Amino acid sequence: MSTLTRTDGSAQHTVAQSLVLDRLHKTYTSRGKTSFEAVKGIELSIEPGEMVALLGPSGCGKTTTLRLVAGLETVTDGDIRIGATSVADLPPAKRNVGVGFESYALYPPLSVRQNLRYGLRARKVRDADQRVDTLAARLEMTELLDHRPADLSSGQKQRVALARALIRNPPVLLLDEPLSHLDAAQRQRVRRELKVLQREFGYTTIVVTHDQLEALSLADRIAVMDGGVIQQFGTPDEIFDDPANRFVADFVGEPNINLVDGVVQRSGGKTFVRVGDAGMLPVTATGVADGRAVTVGLRPQDCHTGVGAEQPALEGEVRVYENLLEFGQATVDVPGVDEPVVVQTPADERLAGGDVLRFAADAGQVYLFDDDSGERLR
Numbered sequence: 582m583s584t585l586t587r588t589d590g591s592a593q594h595t596v597a598q599s600l601v602l603d604r605l606h607k608t609y610t611s612r613g614k615t616s617f618e619a620v621k622g623i624e625l626s627i628e629p630g631e632m633v634a635l636l637g638p639s640g641c642g643k644t645t646t647l648r649l650v651a652g653l654e655t656v657t658d659g660d661i662r663i664g665a666t667s668v669a670d671l672p673p674a675k676r677n678v679g680v681g682f683e684s685y686a687l688y689p690p691l692s693v694r695q696n697l698r699y700g701l702r703a704r705k706v707r708d709a710d711q712r713v714d715t716l717a718a719r720l721e722m723t724e725l726l727d728h729r730p731a732d733l734s735s736g737q738k739q740r741v742a743l744a745r746a747l748i749r750n751p752p753v754l755l756l757d758e759p760l761s762h763l764d765a766a767q768r769q770r771v772r773r774e775l776k777v778l779q780r781e782f783g784y785t786t787i788v789v790t791h792d793q794l795e796a797l798s799l800a801d802r803i804a805v806m807d808g809g810v811i812q813q814f815g816t817p818d819e820i821f822d823d824p825a826n827r828f829v830a831d832f833v834g835e836p837n838i839n840l841v842d843g844v845v846q847r848s849g850g851k852t853f854v855r856v857g858d859a860g861m862l863p864v865t866a867t868g869v870a871d872g873r874a875v876t877v878g879l880r881p882q883d884c885h886t887g888v889g890a891e892q893p894a895l896e897g898e899v900r901v902y903e904n905l906l907e908f909g910q911a912t913v914d915v916p917g918v919d920e921p922v923v924v925q926t927p928a929d930e931r932l933a934g935g936d937v938l939r940f941a942a943d944a945g946q947v948y949l950f951d952d953d954s955g956e957r958l959r
């Protein structure tokens with residue numbers, strides 16, 4: 582990595598740059614209507630060459646954030662820095678950012694090849710055709726080069742948009758759902774190639790995705806967003822194993838985390854949480870008052886079975902058992918708990934509806950949240 586792009590553009594690599602979003606705000610105002618704050622003070626500090634996935638529900642402000650960085654929306658407040666340079670007031674073309682939004686910057690009268698070359702010609706790249714061919718082959722779109730964008734399927738257009746963003750080897754790359762229209766097999770292959778290209782060239786990248794698996798596989802760190810605010814920014818392991826609040830715990834993880842009511846109970850110098858009529862689980866949270874009502878988060882994957890009768894656990898009747906080959910999934914009615922609890926069970930332990938299942942989790946994997954704010958209690 583890290584040779585400077587020469588003035589003739591012949592070098593393939595650029596110096597990786599950091600990207601900082603500093604208390605970034607965006608309020609949309611339309612004439613005569615009320616204004617809407619879509620981005621509410623986002624702070625993100627992305628390392629040079631790092632790939633960050635922006636994950637969150639529809640309408641939470643992901644695209645708005647990317648458009649702010651790209652310069653397609655004006656910043657209401659705060660700053661954006663690429664390396665040491667503030668770019669918040671620069672026009673899009675001066676920011677040196679590769680933008681992979683659907684069909685963005687594709688010129689309809691030009692062929693795909695001409696579209697890709699167009700991005701390079703302005704910078705007088707000598708080996709332009711070769712670069713187009715190499716990149717097209719890597720993104721499985723060689724056969725699309727002589728077509729016009731209008732003649733392509735949405736999945737094909739998406740690969741062209743991705744190539745358009747990558748062709749100049751920009752130091753900063755912004756991708757909005759770059760693989761959403763590809764079929765499952767191609768999505769996996771292009772995803773892998775995107776990761777390889779990103780590593781090879783050191784693009785500092787934000788990729789928006791709805792797909793958790795895509796976020797896990799692509800990203801060094803994940804930013805989970807809701808309501809215009811970053812809820813948590815961390816490695817996939819941190820997001821999954823140490824959720825900052827109930828929203829993050831609930832949004833990340835498949836199947837969903839179980840969220841049930843509980844009451845903290847201390848006995849014999851240890852801390853537990855009571856769940857339902859007779860359930861009890863160990864917790865690590867020592868800062869929570871005895872008797873406090875809380876929301877308990879328990880991931881199906883963190884449950885283990887084969888728990889002795891003397892150990893704290895939950896117990897209930899299996900309502901449904903699903904054999905998912907590598908493991909099983911039991912939906913269990915625990916007395917006194919409103920919603921059934923989903924438990925992942927070992928493959929060699931086949932169950933049936935009506936069986937009684939006793940299960941628990943390690944204290945470190947039983948999360949407690951404030952009933953009202955959803956903040957994690959530790």
Ligand SMILES: Nc1ncnc2c1ncn2[C@@H]1O[C@H](COP(=O)(O)OP(=O)(O)OP(=O)(O)O)[C@@H](O)[C@H]1O
Pocket residue numbers: 609610611617619637638639640641642643644645646
């Ligand atoms: N030009 C605009 N004018 C007014 N409101 C807007 C504008 N663009 C977006 N919004 C609003 O801002 C909020 C965030 O929109 P945004 O497109 O950033 O969401 P998103 O996270 O990308 O969602 P999705 O996953 O559905 O693409 C939404 O409530 C949307 O209605």
Ligand SMILES: [Mg+2]
Pocket residue numbers: 643644645757
């Ligand atoms: Mg969007």
